[in-house]
Amino acid sequence: MSEITKERITEALKSVKAPGGEVDIVSAGMVSEIVIAGGNVMFALQVDPDQASAYEPVRKAAEEAVSALDGVEKVMVALTAEKKPGEEGGRPRKAPQPTASQAPGIPGVSHIIAVASGKGGVGKSTTSINLALGLASLGLKVGILDADIYGPSLPKLLGLKQEPEPDPENPDKLKALEAYGLKAMSIGFVVDEATPVIWRGPMVMSALQQMMHEISWGDLDVMVVDMPPGTGDAQLTMAQQVPLSGAVIVSTPQDLALIDARKGLNMFKRVNVPILGIVENMSYFICPNCDTRHEIFGHGGARQEAERMGVPFLGEIPLDPDLRERSDSGRPIVATEPDSPHAKAYRQMAETIWNKLHTGDTGRRSMPRIVVE
Secondary structure: OOOOOHHHHHHHHOOOEOOOOOOEOOOOOOEOOOEEEOOEEEEEEEOOHHHOHHHHHHHHHHHHHHHOOOOOOEEEEEEEOOOOOOEEOOEEOOOOOOEOOOOOOOOOEEEEEEEEOOOOOOOHHHHHHHHHHHHHOOOOOEEEEEOOOOOOOHHHHHOOOOOOOEEOOEEEEEEOEEEOOEEEEEHHHOOOOOOOOOOOHHHHHHHHHHHHHOEEOOOEEEEEEEOOOOOOHHHHHHHHHOOOOEEEEEEOOOHHHHHHHHHHHHHHHHOOOOEEEEEEEEEEEEOOOOOOEEOEOEOOHHHHHHHHHOOOEEEEEEEOHHHHHHHHOOOOHHHHOOOOHHHHHHHHHHHHHHHHHHHOOOOOOOOOEOOOO
């Protein structure tokens, strides 16, 4: 089998002509950085935003040209089309008015919930994986999607290093990986952890859509989506492309984290995604030597914020070295230390969330029009 190289891929793409047929897409400078991970190839085509629809056949032709290469198993091609901020045809334009989608969900998946935070470093990914395992402990079929394209955590948290393989029953899709009874997908499974993903927003959104719709997830009661921090492209894509059943907000107790958590919460409210609750992570620390409780980041801020915003408070998770060590070594605490206080807390949160989903008590209303100010 021939080695897959950027040179071979570039040569194959020279056979693909841009609309008009006068020049190929490589010579036209349309091909972005090419990422190769095993048998998987990813790149973007940079096009004029006014001609994006005309380039869809070109995107498909590029995908087919690379797919035909020996050794290539899966190709991900995105169109990047960007306008200059505040301009449209040289004239000032109004602020965009995206609408929340009522599009059908992922086939076979009953509920999709987002676990989000306004900022990084608050333990959102650890919370996501342990909530997913808590839901699985209830006898549910659960999947977890790592939506953080730039900083994926799922491979490390689950101790998974293998690459996804094509589904024999559906060659156009990849099989989700499995660990601890969860089905899982992350861009980190196809891109080496040392390789920076230098993609613009449209390609990030395309990658998310493909991980949702071009993966064989099977039948799931719940899919937990570990969101990237902030309120950017990924969050809006999830809110618009699939019907989210709800969102869980993770924060630490201090004021700075709560300010960002409030932004995340208000963003989901703006797109009419029900808030399932707020989790206060790193709530306190119990010294293992003196058994004294220390409130390193303050305490109770998330509970107070939940009360102020009128949303449920799901509980507190203390700082603990064992929780950190197990997460870093791919042995999440709910699966590997199920009788620990942390595991019990996560399972209780999961049970509260599932009761809301199962009974339909999420406060979901009809989708409104969203105005981004």
